[in-house]
Amino acid sequence: MQSVVVEAEKYSLTTGKGSYTLLGWWRFCYLHSFETKQHTIYWNDKVFSGTSEGPEMVRGGGLLVIGQDQDRMGGGYTFSQSLNAVVADLRLYNRTLTNSEALDFVSCKETHLDPQPLVSFPDFKNNWKIEGSVNIEDLNLADICQKESSFLIMFPEAWSFSQAVAMCNNVGGSLPVPISARENEQILSFLNPYIPYCSDAHGYSIALGMLKKYETHSHYHYKSGENITYSNFLYRRDEDSNCVAIAVTEDDYGYWYYSKCDLELCTICNFTSVTHLKDGQYTCDDGTCISIDHRCDLLAHCPDLTDEINCNTVKLSETYIWELPPPLPDGSPTQVSVFVNITSVRDVSLIDLSISFDMILVFTWRDPRLTFQHLRDNMDQNPVREGVGVWHPEVFMEDGDGSSVDVQVRGRQTFVRRVGPPNPDIPTRLKEGRQSINIQIYPRTVYTMLI
Structure with a gap:
């Protein structure tokens, strides 16, 4: 509105x-x-x-x-x-x-x-x-x-019939079906500027949105199933094929012919209006729309899996040095909180004066040098993926006498805790985020990292 x-x-x-x-x-x-x-x-x-x-x-x-x-x-x-x-x-x-x-x-x-x-x-x-x-x-x-106007949009990429149908459907359109000589001519007039982009050794043709009925050799609209009475075949060829294309070549200009449905042709889509992405939706690379809540949630919802691509929660600047701890304004050491949870005691030996147990260590610190994105309220859905070089506190363990102990690390994972709302969108970031069409960028000073 x-x-x-x-x-x-x-x-x-x-x-x-x-x-x-x-x-x-x-x-x-x-x-x-x-x-x-x-x-x-x-x-x-x-x-x-x-x-x-x-x-x-x-x-x-x-x-x-x-x-x-x-x-x-x-x-x-x-x-x-x-x-x-x-x-x-x-x-x-x-x-x-x-x-x-x-x-x-x-x-x-x-x-x-x-x-x-x-x-x-x-x-x-x-x-x-x-x-x-x-x-x-x-x-x-x-x-x-006129009560309802239609228009065409060209996609100068070669797709099979099923791929072309999916693309037009994803963007709110359909493959064109001319039902009169005037509409057939309108399609040809629209196609002329694109001939250099879609022509090949076999000429230039575009898929139409109709299929053949083998029993009657009639044709019907691929989406509505309605019979198509208008026909513009110059001659019948490749009768075993089920799809129909319009030729834009010198000899067969404007005429139809049967083509194999897996033949990859340039695509045009017919629209009565432009549909835009609804609020709260994300566009997959293949044009499918999904809920923005499914973006980077560790589960693939896009048919082409693109909702889980580029989902790193941490964005590093060019000047970031992961070997250095986060700097504080007053030059004091970085504050690291430690939580220790002993989960089980495996062995206690009085003879060797030794003890073996399992424990979980959780370290919490702040790093104002980092920028975060795709953060969720559930911290378990905000992992820092392997290979992202961020600073971690080094851990050394010793017993009461100052002797080193045998430590076996069974696993380590870094998470980002979201504790505030996102920053405003950045127009140069062209992927959708929760607020608009851009990736969310979060404040760098109010988030906590955990391992």
Whole structure:
């Protein structure tokens, strides 16, 4: 859900909540009455009304910039404050529209309002100064106002039919299935720029989302099972194959042919909207979404096992020297707490004056030089993996007379104890973490290491 923010001079209004899908058209109209302090927002099929403070009028002069925030008059532009979208119509009127006029606009009905708007798009090139990466194209009202629009995305990697189906499914799309000559031509038009990336000695072709029924030699949609009545086979070949591809070669341009389902072809996916990662989810390398709680939990949940890759709990800096103990500001020795647990007494010999027993030693210390990541509340799930060189206290044992004792170490493991919330995300770390799309980085001074 998105809020509407309107600012005028020192006043700011945040109201209404509308929803939209990425790469889909949405229509918006804002009405404001300076006399009654009333405002109405039309967002697609939703209407929001309310009262708000504001200036008595909008002063003239100044500079109107569309698609870019100004930090100062005519400047202070930054890339992060640029609009990345397609704007098909923009109108600014010097009067408040009626309810029916606003509804006509957001309903994509032809509108002929009087007087004409102060600002509009009809004479775009003459009335507007275009700067930056801006493309101008002509659009039909029917294209903008269709109930459901679809679009294609290209994956220029060679995959088998099953791999292509899985990839499209993971990103919320499906393999394309043209059901008319017009849709077939649209796919071809989309594919043309990618021919150099996917052509090989056998030409260039793309898998379609249909399969063959051997009994009737008809075709059906691989996902819905619906029969496909439209056909564009130039001639039948490789009849033993079950999958269908569209050819983009000089001789067979736009025609279909049967292909083996294990043949690896470039893939395009068809979308009606872009689905984004839900809150609390992590993306596996193959596109599968899993709960972020399964990331680095010592159990593989991704089909490709990538949720357990790069899961080291400790991140070492280039200046870290594992042979040196953690430095303290006042130069005093590093404080190490020791916990001793004698688990069993194996043997007591009065003749040899010796004793043999098992015990567990737990050492606790702080190392402010370390950065931690992927930490969990359960310390057992935060092991420091073997091969990571971190400082450990050295242990020497002797008896009451100062003689050395025979020590057999049966195992040693280092864990990190989480005792606080994570630090803010680092944008340059591109893996998802619990808070956002980045790995969590934890405070370096409030964690305890144990062995």
